[in-house]
Amino acid sequence: MTVSAAIRDRAESLRDQIRHHNYRYHALDDPEIPDAEYDRLMRELQVLEAEHPELVSPDSPTQRVGEVPISAFGTVQHELPMLSLGNAFSTEELQEFHRRVLDRLALDDQAELIYSAEPKLDGAAVSLLYEDGVLVRAATRGDGTTGEDITHNVRTIEAIPLKLLGSRYPARLEVRGEVFMPKAGFDAYNDKARAAGEKIFVNPRNAAAGSLRQLDPKLTAERPLDMYAYSVGIAEGGHLPSRHSEIIDQLQEWGIKVCPERRVVRGVQGCLDYYENIGKRRDRLSYEIDGVVYKVDSLDMQEELGFVSRAPRWAIAHKFPAQEELTEVEAVEFQVGRTGAVTPVARLKPVFVGGVTVSNATLHNIDELHRKDVRVGDTVIVRRAGDVIPEVASVIQDRRPKGTRRVQLPKTCPVCGSRVVREDGESVARCTGGLFCAAQRAEALKHFVSRRALDIEGLGAKLIEQLVATGRLKTPADIFQLTKEELSQLDRMGEKSAVNLIRSIEASKSTTLARFLFALGIREVGEATAAGVAAHYGKLANVVSATDEDLQGVTDVGPVVAARIKAFFEEQHNLDVIARLQEYGVEWAESDPEIVAENGPLRGKTFVITGVLPNLTRDDAKDLIQNAGGRVTGSVSSKTDYLVAGEKAGSKLIKAEKLKVSILDEDALRSLIAS
Numbered sequence: 001m002t003v004s005a006a007i008r009d010r011a012e013s014l015r016d017q018i019r020h021h022n023y024r025y026h027a028l029d030d031p032e033i034p035d036a037e038y039d040r041l042m043r044e045l046q047v048l049e050a051e052h053p054e055l056v057s058p059d060s061p062t063q064r065v066g067e068v069p070i071s072a073f074g075t076v077q078h079e080l081p082m083l084s085l086g087n088a089f090s091t092e093e094l095q096e097f098h099r100r101v102l103d104r105l106a107l108d109d110q111a112e113l114i115y116s117a118e119p120k121l122d123g124a125a126v127s128l129l130y131e132d133g134v135l136v137r138a139a140t141r142g143d144g145t146t147g148e149d150i151t152h153n154v155r156t157i158e159a160i161p162l163k164l165l166g167s168r169y170p171a172r173l174e175v176r177g178e179v180f181m182p183k184a185g186f187d188a189y190n191d192k193a194r195a196a197g198e199k200i201f202v203n204p205r206n207a208a209a210g211s212l213r214q215l216d217p218k219l220t221a222e223r224p225l226d227m228y229a230y231s232v233g234i235a236e237g238g239h240l241p242s243r244h245s246e247i248i249d250q251l252q253e254w255g256i257k258v259c260p261e262r263r264v265v266r267g268v269q270g271c272l273d274y275y276e277n278i279g280k281r282r283d284r285l286s287y288e289i290d291g292v293v294y295k296v297d298s299l300d301m302q303e304e305l306g307f308v309s310r311a312p313r314w315a316i317a318h319k320f321p322a323q324e325e326l327t328e329v330e331a332v333e334f335q336v337g338r339t340g341a342v343t344p345v346a347r348l349k350p351v352f353v354g355g356v357t358v359s360n361a362t363l364h365n366i367d368e369l370h371r372k373d374v375r376v377g378d379t380v381i382v383r384r385a386g387d388v389i390p391e392v393a394s395v396i397q398d399r400r401p402k403g404t405r406r407v408q409l410p411k412t413c414p415v416c417g418s419r420v421v422r423e424d425g426e427s428v429a430r431c432t433g434g435l436f437c438a439a440q441r442a443e444a445l446k447h448f449v450s451r452r453a454l455d456i457e458g459l460g461a462k463l464i465e466q467l468v469a470t471g472r473l474k475t476p477a478d479i480f481q482l483t484k485e486e487l488s489q490l491d492r493m494g495e496k497s498a499v500n501l502i503r504s505i506e507a508s509k510s511t512t513l514a515r516f517l518f519a520l521g522i523r524e525v526g527e528a529t530a531a532g533v534a535a536h537y538g539k540l541a542n543v544v545s546a547t548d549e550d551l552q553g554v555t556d557v558g559p560v561v562a563a564r565i566k567a568f569f570e571e572q573h574n575l576d577v578i579a580r581l582q583e584y585g586v587e588w589a590e591s592d593p594e595i596v597a598e599n600g601p602l603r604g605k606t607f608v609i610t611g612v613l614p615n616l617t618r619d620d621a622k623d624l625i626q627n628a629g630g631r632v633t634g635s636v637s638s639k640t641d642y643l644v645a646g647e648k649a650g651s652k653l654i655k656a657e658k659l660k661v662s663i664l665d666e667d668a669l670r671s672l673i674a675s
């Protein structure tokens with residue numbers, strides 16, 4: 001049965017439409033129709049072709065993925081060799097290149113040579129042969145003379161048209177370009193592979209090259225590959241423009257994707273400006289590049305310049321400093337951050353990478369260290385991209401010396417010797433030293449003196465850092481031994497401020513148990529939890545001796561918080577600091593357990609405070625409620641009993657109204673407490 005002309009026309013029309021939309025989508029990045037409409041066109045064509053197999057042609061957009069894997073790669077002889085480019089690693093080398101070009105063309109120094117400039121993509125070079133506009137063969141660069149036939153895989157890359165658009169293309173046209181994996185696709189692919197326990201790609205270049213060298217095109221089709229064309233090889237039976245930049249524009253009109261960052265620049269200064277501009281934006285580009293390429297734009301001049309030892313004299317790659325280098329791991333050490341996080345760091349044999357000398361690289365956390373299995377003595381790939389902290393990308397397993405050992409998380413803090421703990425399900429290990437640990441000291445001290453803790457006015461962040469650096473402040477207890485005399489000797493600290501500071505230190509000694517517990521900076525123990533614990537136990541000694549189970553009986557204290565509180569008071573250092581603080585006069589009123597909460601008029605009630613109250617600060621209102629046995633939390637939920645709302649109350653008020661939570665103003669709060 002022959003296919004009717006109408007069906008044949010419909011199939012042809014669908015193919016043209018799909019090619020056009022492919023072009024808009026991939027080459028121009030400017031789709032005209034929604035994806036769903038594109039899918040409908042594609043489905044209609046697939047149905048037509050399934051019903052009438054004689055309609056199927058190899059250049060049909062439905063024929064990207066072949067059914068059967070190939071058994072081996074064929075070889076392709078490049079009719080015109082695929083050359084490599086010379087490199088310039090510095091401004092001077094680029095200027096020398098430019099001078100050589102001018103000399104050969106017998107132009108003087110003042111002549112303004114036009115260059116075509118484009119990013120140098122970090123992917124795999126390919127040759128695409130179109131005959132009468134149809135893609136008939138794709139090959140790798142190989143050694144430049146002989147490549148591998150990768151037609152079956154290249155057909156799966158949607159950015160590469162199976163058929164050219166328009167009509168005036170040469171009968172035989174060889175397009176050359178770079179197949180690459182965009183950064184986002186690379187990251188997504190690796191995330192998926194990691195989750196599935198499969199092999200990940202080291203970098204986007206390996207990803208592109210590896211994907212093209214698959215025997216089964218279905219595997220290639222799953223990889224997020226893209227392509228930009230950058231030149232033409234064979235061009236027979238047709239005309240091309242006389243400038244490189246115009247040829248690239250022409251390729252785009254035929255439906256081939258080209259780099260949107262390409263520019264035409266003037267002279268060597270134009271090249272350098274372009275290099276600087278792309279360099280600044282390098283990290284924000286959606287694909288990896290390792291430099292830029294300049295080509296003399298005039299084809300006549302290119303011909304005159306010719307080649308030297310398989311590289312064109314009219315083009316050069318201006319490389320960025322390498323972002324990856326090999327080096328050796330001399331040690332793996334553990335650093336303690338200001339919040340107690342214990343982070344593995346690789347000490348490296350110094351190596352020049354990403355434009356700087358790198359001798360340390362982060363290993364992020366213990367899981368990452370074990371996943372990469374970095375060992376002392378290993379040869380590793382260090383990556384430093386942009387301003388990002390250098391990291392160990394991977395280990396070269398083949399170069400691992402004998403007798404290396406897996407690195408383990410230390411049991412005690414390398415700074416203070418306290419226990420290092422790691423909660424279940426957490427990737428970060430932490431030093432339990434808290435106030436005792438020098439690494440955590442400054443941060444802990446800042447918290448200790450903050451407004452909602454001991455509230456020591458005048459003891460600011462700068463001053464604390466200065467006093468920690470000189471070793472004068474080791475624990476919060478040391479604050480209470482500071483003298484007016486020594487303070488007035490410090491930078492930017494006069495006699496008067498020293499007197500004021502001593503006065504506020506004195507004033508801070510009289511506090512509440514809730515504030516004191518909060519000031520200790522136990523992880524996960526915020527103001528509300530500290531207040532709850534203080535109310536529940538009434539006396540510090542009761543908190544210190546509380547069991548895990550006991551602690552979990554406090555409202556809002558779960559197993560994690562209970563464990564943190566217990567771990568804190570199990571450290572003798574912490575108890576010593578507390579004893580000294582009390583010795584120096586820090587005091588609070590103690591009560592019998594739960595007396596306040598049992599007897600207060602607001603017992604068992606939960607409050608949230610929002611907006612500006614007429615006479616009370618937020619902290620005052622909080623103290624008022626807590627002293628009356630109520631609890632104050634940060635956000636409105638179905639468990640909130642009252643919202644205390646002042647002026648400029650926002651989303652919390654709306655939420656409270658929605659949940660039908662009682663809303664109080666300041667007066668209403670006071671009368672509730674007095675009731």
Ligand SMILES: [Zn+2]
Nearest residue numbers: 413416431437
């Ligand atoms: Zn420590």
